[in-house]
Amino acid sequence: MATPVKVYGPAMSTAVSRVLACLLEKNVDFQLVPVNLSKGEQKKPDFRKIQPFSQVPAFEDEGICLFESRAICRYICEKYTDKGNKGLYGTNPVARASIDQWLEAEGQSFNPPSSVLVFQLAFAPRMKIKQDQVVIKQNEEKLSKVLGIYEKRLGETRFLAGDEFSLADLSHLPNTQYLVTTSGRGELFTSRKNVGRWWNEISSRDSWKKVVDMQNKGA
Amino acid sequence: MAVKVYGTMRSACTQRVMACLLEKGVDFDVVHVDLGVGEQKRPEFLVRQPFGQVPAIEDDGFQLYESRAIVRYYATKYEDQGPNLLGNTLEERAVVDQWLEVEAHNFNDLVYTLVLQLVVLPMMGKPGDLALAHTCEQKLEKVLDVYEQRLSKSRYLAGDTYTLADLSHLPGIRYLMNEAQMEHLVRERNNVNSWWEDISSRPAWKKLLTLAAARF
Numbered sequence: 001m002a003t004p005v006k007v008y009g010p011a012m013s014t015a016v017s018r019v020l021a022c023l024l025e026k027n028v029d030f031q032l033v034p035v036n037l038s039k040g041e042q043k044k045p046d047f048r049k050i051q052p053f054s055q056v057p058a059f060e061d062e063g064i065c066l067f068e069s070r071a072i073c074r075y076i077c078e079k080y081t082d083k084g085n086k087g088l089y090g091t092n093p094v095a096r097a098s099i100d101q102w103l104e105a106e107g108q109s110f111n112p113p114s115s116v117l118v119f120q121l122a123f124a125p126r127m128k129i130k131q132d133q134v135v136i137k138q139n140e141e142k143l144s145k146v147l148g149i150y151e152k153r154l155g156e157t158r159f160l161a162g163d164e165f166s167l168a169d170l171s172h173l174p175n176t177q178y179l180v181t182t183s184g185r186g187e188l189f190t191s192r193k194n195v196g197r198w199w200n201e202i203s204s205r206d207s208w209k210k211v212v213d214m215q216n217k218g219a
Numbered sequence: 220m221a222v223k224v225y226g227t228m229r230s231a232c233t234q235r236v237m238a239c240l241l242e243k244g245v246d247f248d249v250v251h252v253d254l255g256v257g258e259q260k261r262p263e264f265l266v267r268q269p270f271g272q273v274p275a276i277e278d279d280g281f282q283l284y285e286s287r288a289i290v291r292y293y294a295t296k297y298e299d300q301g302p303n304l305l306g307n308t309l310e311e312r313a314v315v316d317q318w319l320e321v322e323a324h325n326f327n328d329l330v331y332t333l334v335l336q337l338v339v340l341p342m343m344g345k346p347g348d349l350a351l352a353h354t355c356e357q358k359l360e361k362v363l364d365v366y367e368q369r370l371s372k373s374r375y376l377a378g379d380t381y382t383l384a385d386l387s388h389l390p391g392i393r394y395l396m397n398e399a400q401m402e403h404l405v406r407e408r409n410n411v412n413s414w415w416e417d418i419s420s421r422p423a424w425k426k427l428l429t430l431a432a433a434r435f
Contacts, residue, residue, distance in 0.1 A: 052365045053325055064310045068320035075313040097283050097292040104285035107323055109270055149269045 005030040008047075009056030010037065011219040014118060014174035015069040016057040017211050021170050022073040024207035027084035032219055070103060073167055087164050098161040102168030105160075110150075113142035114175040121183035140185065147188060147195055154194035159202075169202045177203065177212065221246040222293075225267060226274030227254055228431040231331075231390035232286040233274040237430070238386050239290040241423035243301040249430075287323060287387065294383055304383045311378060318376040318384030322391075325362050329355045330391040330399075338398045356401065363404055363411055370410035375418075385418050393419070 005023070007030055009016035023030045035041050035056055042054045051058040051067045058065070059072045061079065066072050077089035090096035116139040120131050153160060161168045176199060180186040190196045202208065222240065224247050226233030233249070240247045252258050252273050260271045268275040268284045275284040283289050294304040306312040333355040336347035369376060376384040392415060395401045405415050418424065 052368065053321070053362070064313060066313055066317050068317045068324070071313060071316040071320045074316055075309070078309055078312070093292065093295060094281065097288060100288035100291050101283055101285045104288045104323075105270065107320075108285070112328070146270075152269065 003029040003031055004060065004062040006033050006060040007031070008033045008050065008058040008060075009035045011211065011214040013037070013056050014115070014178070015055070017174045017177075017215065018069040018171055019057050019059060019072045019076075020211045020214065021173055021207055022076050022088070022167065024210050025085045025088055025170065025205075026076055026080045028076060028080050032214070034219075070107060070167075070171065073171070077167065085165070087166070088170070089167050090161075095162065099166045099168045102160040102166075103171055106168060106171045109146050110143075110172060111175065113139040113146065114179060117143060117183060117185065118175050118178045121185060122178040140188070143188060147192060150198075151192045151194050154198045159198065165202065165205070169198070173202060173208050173211075177208075220279050221248045223248055223250050223277045224274050225250045225252050225264075225276070227252055230254070230273050231394060232272070234390040234393075234427060234431070235286040235387055236274050236276065236289045237427050238389055238424060239293055239304065239383070241426055242304060242386065242421075243293060243297040245293060245297060245300075287319060290383055290387070291319075302381060304381070304386065306377060306380075306382060315377040315382045315384045318382075319387055321376075322384065322387045326359075326388065327391060329359045329362065330395055333359070333401065334394050334399050337400075338394070356404070359395075359401075359404055363408055366414075367408040367410050370414050375414065381418065381421070385414070389418060389424055 005028060007016060007019055007023070009032075011017055011020060011032065020030075020032070035047065037056070041047055042051070042056060047058070048054060050060075050065055053067070055067070057069055057072065058067050059075075060066075061075075064075070066075060074089060087095075090099050116135060120136050120139075123129075124131050150160070157163055159165050159169050160172075176189060180189055180199065180203075189199050222245060224233065224236055224240070226236070226249060228234070228237075228249060237247070237249070252264065254273070258264060259268070259273055265271055267277075267282065270284075272284070274286055274289070275282065276289055283292060290304075298305065304315075306315045333352050336349070336352040336355075338347075340347040366376070373379055375381050376388075392405065396405060396415075405411050
């Protein structure tokens, strides 16, 4: 029987890969439905029915359609509590609050500058768009400040929200993968002892390796 | 023991937390953090919130920051007290979360930049970037068009009851309509306008404005 769980969007999209990582951590079977971004498929009326902001990913499961990758991840954790990594979204309210705090920090402080850098350094060249060096410098400085805070935190705890790998760490995988491997600015992460250690640990997880594999195969 | 909310009554993010606590009838005290003198960047505060931002809460030793994490925590902790801000089923809760994320990622940045350029920088005697403000306004028009469509199908963003998803928009829209003088963004859209009228007349929000006026 085909799985009811569908993710719409290409694996190379950072937000799509966030959801894929979560599904793989939770051992939830899914079907990846391609959306051709370069042809503007996400702006067409059919797609806008499932994601009215013309963004990827969109997501379906039995009885639900959802968008926003972090909301999708939380749903997957709640729906499939007993599957795969059971502690991914915390097993009590206090643990969950800490995970939400760092998920918000990722969304509000880490994601903005890192997304800009991913676009400028990893995507713009392949899309033949001219890079903006002023924008790159500004966002490197912002990201550097954020990583300084992470360096301190990761000297106190093994992972961001505590001593277990959680959604908060997972949420950082997509942008960091591009920055460390493709952008030529990997030292932002690797030159920091605790951040470097943390990155090595979270990026060696089987679930993330599978996502990277899907990205490399052009899924 | 009352929850301590470290922040300021003017800060949109502090207001987000206050609105939630008021809806749920949870006692709190605002411990004022003087942003004007950079109190939030001082070492004593950075211990509490390492990004140097408000708000942060302390509740009988339990500490938390990031307003949207704080409201999720209290809406869950006091699920059975006051209005249910989360939704009843797993699916309903996921849709609430979806629209909270929309506010955080599609709406908030645009409002923040607009208010920074049109209100905050001029107040500090610095020139705002009008072109940037205009770009944000145009992008907000498109976002609110999606809201207009959505609110033609349900009374509130996540369904037919008021939830965290709606609450989260209150502080930003208030700034847009007042200090930023962008009332037209709301008024020109029937459904968005009705929704705004509804959510902004809730007693908890009105109480917040009274508390804030006493400090403004």
